[in-house]
Amino acid sequence: MTTQPIEVTADDARYDALRRGFNQRWIAEPDYIVVATSADDVVAALDKFLADPAHVSRRLTVRSGGHCYENFVSSADVAVTIDVSQMNRAYFDPSMNAYCVEAGATNWHSTTQLYRKAGRALPGGSCYSVGSGGHISGGGYGLLSRLFGLTVDYLYAVEVVTVADGKKAKVTLARKDSRDAALRDLWWAHTGGGGGNFGVITRYWFRDLPSPPAQVLLRSVAWEWKDLLKRPDLFKSLVRRYGQFFEHEQAGTGPDFIRRGYRDMFTLLKLTHVSNGKVGLIVQMDGTKKDSPDRLKAFLDHLTEGFAAGPGPHVAQTVLDRQMGEHSAQRELFIPTLLPWLTATQSLNESGPNRCGKYKSAYHTKAFTEQQIDAIHHHLT
Ligand SMILES: Cc1cc2nc3c(=O)[nH]c(=O)nc-3n(C[C@H](O)[C@H](O)[C@H](O)COP(=O)(O)OP(=O)(O)OC[C@H]3O[C@@H](n4cnc5c(N)ncnc54)[C@H](O)[C@@H]3O)c2cc1C
Incomplete structure (x- = not known):
């Protein structure tokens, strides 16, 4: 019928x-x-x-x-x-030996359904209402991605409605291991090629999805712009050291403490405009590792070297007590807090209100240059 x-x-x-x-x-x-x-x-x-x-x-x-x-x-x-937002289930599909996520499933649908039923997770974005249709096909990533890679690293197959002859639509199943090279290409096009380009995606299947750490350690801090305005050198040092830290961590270079490994740590540096009053940082790490509190402290000490010592006005660590970008105030996380992964994901599960916005996302593999740091400071102040 x-x-x-x-x-x-x-x-x-x-x-x-x-x-x-x-x-x-x-x-x-x-x-x-x-x-x-x-x-x-x-x-x-x-x-x-x-x-x-x-x-x-x-x-x-x-x-x-x-x-x-x-x-x-x-x-x-x-x-x-x-x-397609009403197609929003996530479940294990024995016929494909893979986890199926329907294109209309939001990050929160897939997170809760995959974790509650199977203890697995896609390393997807933290904004709860982002949809799989655009998120996965764009190569979506999130707080688990430094540990487990991108969502598309696990993509096994995609069901997509295509119009190959320009006249009639048909449902096509493209797998990573399809015999037909054109189908393998169609699968590949959905591993970062962007949504809306190749057809209407209705389902994705994922294999070997990872299990997130049972517990994660969360911490948030902020620094007042009124202090940083007196010390532009410290603002720039924060941005410089932040980029350098991850460049070193990625390359296995730099100070010894970085080489101890931070692959489980994901951070959100909130470089907000001076009118916000503060800039902030949110950190998530694997909470099941005994040395996580020490590594967290070493990371923060490294970023903020010179903030509380030396000549000139100091810059104190304060509570992240206001909205920054899409993230709301994270007051209680000023104290490093161990939470079950799903609970922590819910705590940081922000999209914020609908709004008029101009956005740009990019993956950095290198630290900011001095020219970029100057430009950031100039435009934020
Ligand atoms: C507040 C906010 C937070 C974000 N956070 C993250 C994050 O943490 N990590 C991250 O990686 N990205 C993040 N993003 C970016 C997000 O992943 C992309 O904007 C993504 O394309 C949104 O997908 P959507 O389905 O929600 O959007 P839509 O507006 O529905 O679609 C986006 C694009 O995908 C196409 N598309 C949607 N569904 C389909 C389908 N079924 N078949 C074919 N094409 C389709 C659309 O035509 C459009 O071109 C964020 C975006 C916002 C606005």
Whole structure:
């Protein structure tokens, strides 16, 4: 029995909510939004779109979590948006011998379903409402990634609705080990090629997913801008040492204490504008290792060398007591705190409110240059 996909048109009370995502800069005016609940719904929606000549010059777009930075999903030239957010389960699939995560599953859906049922985790992002459709296909990463790599390192297969001949949609299963080289290429295109480019993803499968540490150690600190404004040299030293630390850690070089290993540590340095009043740092480490508190202290001492000693005004360590970027105040974590991994993930599980934003993500492998550090200081102050 074929079913009709749900279509939300402009006269529907849901339309205004469904024509936008997280970033309120981008609001579309599509003819309708398809709320797809199965791959068959997606096929039907694509076939209908392709059959309508009025759609030729306007775009069809796909949405999972709605966290797109730019106007790839919502813009003036969009005729139809397919929303797959209702396909949001995560489970072990014996027929593929792999964990299946549906494209509409958010980070929080996949985190809770995989961990509660199997003790496994994708090393995905910390923002709870980011969707797998865009997150995984973009090579998503998060707090477990220095330990376990990217989400796509575990990608075994992807189910994607494609329109190979430009006329008819069909469901395609592309595996890492598909016999057909074109299917292997299609799989590969989903390991960082970005969402919305190759078809409509409906399911992902992952093999050999890691188990996160049972406990993690969390700590947050902040430094007041009023102190740092008197000591631009210390602000710059913080940024310089932060980058150098990770460059050394990655390369196995630098001071002995870094070479003891910090692969289990993930940090969020919050270089906020002077109007915020503070800059902050959030740290997560494997809490099952006995030496984690010592390594945490050594890391912070290294970053803040000169903050509390030497000539000139000092810069004191204070509580991270306010919103910084998408992360809310983390007051209680001023004291190093051991928490079960799932509980800690929930504590840092921030997306923040929907907002108008301009974002850029990049992977750094080298420390900031002096020119970059000067530019950061200049623009933040
Ligand atoms: C507040 C915030 C925090 C973030 N934190 C992290 C983080 O910690 N780590 C990280 O790696 N990234 C992070 N990101 C970036 C995020 O991973 C990407 O923006 C991602 O593309 C969002 O996916 P989505 O499905 O939620 O977005 P959507 O807006 O639904 O889609 C994003 C892109 O993917 C396409 N797409 C979506 N679903 C499908 C599908 N089913 N098939 C084909 N294409 C599809 C869309 O067409 C669009 O081009 C963050 C983004 C925000 C806004």
